[in-house]
Amino acid sequence: MEIDFTINGKATRLNIDPAMPLLWVVRDELNLKGTKFGCGKAMCGACTLHVDGEAFRSCSIPAEFVSGKSVTTLEGLSESEEHLHPIQQAWMEENVPQCGYCQPGFMMAAARLIEQYPAPTDEDIKNNITNICRCGTQPRILKAIRRAAEIKQSLKS
Amino acid sequence: MATENKKTFSRRKFFQRSAIVLGGVVVATYAAKGVIRRFIAETAEGMDMPSMLANNEALLWFEILPDNTVLMKSPKIEMGQGIFTGFAMLAAEELEMPLDRIKVEHASTSNGPIDKVSTGGSNSTSSLYVTIREVAATMREMLKIAAAKQWGIKPSEVKAHNGELSSGNRKITYAALAAGTKDWEVPEIPALKPASEFRFVGKDFKRIDLKQKVLGKPIFGIDQTFPGMLYGAILQSPYIGGKLKSVKTDLAAQSPGVVKVIHEDDLVAVVAKSRYAAQTALEKMEAQWDVPKKWQQDEFVALTKVGTGTRVNVQNEGSAESAIKDHPEEVFKQEYRTPMAVHAHMEPNGSVVHAEENKATVWTGTQAPDMVRGAVSSALGLGKDEVNLKVAFSGGGFGRRMDLLQPQNVARISKIVGQPVHVFNTREQEFMNGVFRPQTHHVLAAKMNKNGEVEAITHDQATPDQIFSMAPENVGAFFLGADFISAGHGASIMYNVKNKSTSVWHQQLPVTTGIWRSVGIFPNTFAIESFMNELAHKTGKDPIALRMDLLKGSEKINKRYQKVLEVLAEKSGWDKTKPEGTGRGVAICNDRKTIAAAVAEVEIIDGMIKVRKITQVIDPGMVINPEGIRMQVEGATMMGLTATLYEEIKVKDGQIASSNFHEYPMVTLADTPEIEVVIVQGHDEPYGVGEPPMGPVAPAIGGAILQLTGKAVRSLPIRLS
DSSP states (O other): OEEEEEETTEEEEEEOOTTSBHHHIIIIISOOTTSOOSOSSSSSOTTEEEETTEEEEGGGSBGGGGTTOEEEOGGGTSSSSSSOOHHHHHHHHTTOOSSOSSHHHHHHHHHHHHHHOSSOOHHHHHHHOOOOOSSOOHHHHHHHHHHHHHHHHHHHO | OOHHHHHHHHHHHHHHHHHHHHTTOOOOOOOOHHHHHHHHHHHHHHTSSOGGGOOSOOOOEEEEOTTSOEEEEESSOOSSSOHHHHHHHHHHHHHTOOGGGEEEEEOOTTTSOOOSSOSOTTOHHHHHHHHHHHHHHHHHHHHHHHHHHHHTSOGGGOEEETTEEEETTEEEEHHHHHHTOOOOOOOSOOOOOOGGGOSSTTSOOOOTTHHHHHTTOSOBGGGOOOTTOEEEEEOOOSSTTOEEEEEEOHHHHHSTTEEEEEEETTEEEEEESSHHHHHHHHTTOEEEEEOSOOOOHHHHHTTSOTTSSEEEEEEEETTHHHHHHHOGGGEEEEEEEEOBBOOOOSSOOEEEEEEOSSOEEEEEOOSOHHHHHHHHHHHHTOOGGGEEEEEOBOSOOTTGGGSOOSHHHHHHHHHHHTSOEEEEOOHHHHHHTOOBBOOEEEEEEEEEOTTSOEEEEEEEEEOOOSSGGGSSTTHHHHHHSSOTTTTTTTOSOOSOOSEEEEEEEEOOOSSOBOOOTTTTHHHHHHHHHHHHHHHHHHHTOOHHHHHHHHTOOSSHHHHHHHHHHHHHHHHTTTTSOOOTTEEEEEEEEEETTEEEEEEEEEEEETTEEEEEEEEEEEEOBSOSOHHHHHHHHHHHHHHHHHHHHTOOBOEETTEESOOSGGGSOOOOGGGOOEEEEEEOOOSSSBOOOSSGGGTTHHHHHHHHHHHHHSOOOOBSSOOOO
């Protein structure tokens, strides 16, 4: 089936199985490896990306779902590698990643969160982001999200 | 041993091979016997890896690139520990380079010999602390000698600074000099900079791989793609000990995108054009399994019990056993248990292999590169030298990547289809075909005199092994009896008690058990330190004061214990009034000379354990990168928290009962306590950091619950009821 959608701002047409999880479309058909496979059951959040601005766990949504929609992966989050998104800037400032594998999913979930909660409390963050990190970067992720919200606010003013 | 010949040979080989790779812009290395001995000695001393894995051709390589940066080829692998950052700092120190001009990547067999010593045991930085500086200093002197020759002066008149060599008005960058130099003179290893002159070591530096990871660059094994690459999926038994009886593959073969179905001896696999197609087809296979026994949880747990199997005594001072046997009325005795667990690292295991006519290339994240190479070469009937292993960044390891992860099967598949093949587990395969943290059972007994002083103490730990699967079947059990090296690590009693005895008991489980971050430190510290907290509770003593008292002594280690406990008491506010409804607990361990101690502050809200704060004090000897240490301690604390509150692998009806994260909960942001990390520099050489702080987490939380409820925690994960 032919599916038309936008990926990181670029119009794309793919002829693929409409049931193929979006995760594998992004990783293997579009060769964007920033979105990670962790569990395949929407439980760990490593595959989080944005569809029309909302955060989704892409391992569990079929390709046909994004027909006519706009998909953003970590690769499309920032303007460029020099001008990082506030989430990525904060991740750099707080020196967050360890192995780094789950971080793209966390960053995508967090980027959506600070849209919804411009000044999130720890409770807001804890209630809304349930991704898994085995290395134990959670204390720094909490700090980085609060910091990212500040950076975002300062850009507006 | 003809060290000199070997040295010359290695050097020449290095120049030849590197010249091909880089077009001649290369400076070299050394292979001194001191390095080799240190590797073996420290590997053995680390007690985590059998010395049969030790290396006698440990080489570390630096290359000077045309942009005047230095590329270091690391023989140790980066799986999140931050060792590349520490390595770069050590290299920069002696190379006289700015830190941001040093890059580190994994050594591979095409650009250098891979270290045969695996990465683990928290010893990457400590074991290379001297080596890296020696290699870097040697390289700096080689540059000085080359510059001196060019300028017709003595090497001592050349100054190396900030990536440049200078003498008077003359100046040349390392890169420009290296580009024009053909014959290098390698000096004896120069004297190393004294610690007082360090510019980087001891200061905070962020990870050197930070930006790639924040950008989500394709650095992991699972991210690798190659022209013509196909995707495979391998059939694995969903039963413990299950053997394939029969399999119908017709439906799988007809599934869209399938290129080939393989059924060759024990290997059943699908090869397809995409991972999705391969996994979809695999699910269509109808397999029948011979299951020798359908294990249930109770009988499985009963396999690990003190008094069952082979016993090895590992500590025996005074007459502890008779003291305890002869005075049962004065003996306090308790039992503790820890469950099986999985590694649950976020990047599943797998590899990409391209098997060609007379060679093969493997891309994977592994803690044991040499073992992977060996397995692939024997699977393909190739010599080890014909297998080139490209080590990728690992999306977590925690010991799981000390094992093989099927690269030999991926290699067989690649050979059959004649293309590069990408095979990575599903999460279900990860959980149900894992190598597990062994379950443990502990019996601790103490005899106290009338004043409540401990006169004798015994600890018996029953644990399946963590290392026997690395050797041919039965060899480990035959020679060692029990795995006192790894699974039994930390079982011995460190307290000053006149009579003490420790034994490790072994009985094989029907699943493979293996290394899991901190090896025996996690279960043993849980058991011993929970027992100490119970002793304090029983005798009405302060838990920190009790430990201080039992750790007194004139040795340096005693002073380090005292200092860590003093700092911990102060930083955790141990003597200050607790908020209402809060319990505080403490624990301490010594993991290969690093001392880690923690205080946990815990509340119980609506029957749920809420860990509010954990204060961790670590004395890792010498401190290289405090920021790196804090990250590792935070990480170990969170992993310890998961293991304390949630983690447990059970068996049911012959299967592993947890198939994915819904049946294996882990901590999330919602569980995250405040974590304060305090570093005490207690010595002038570095010890390990990644694993020791795992030890005190569970018993400190248990101690807090004991204080809060009067009930002792004796098994993990903690269940209040």
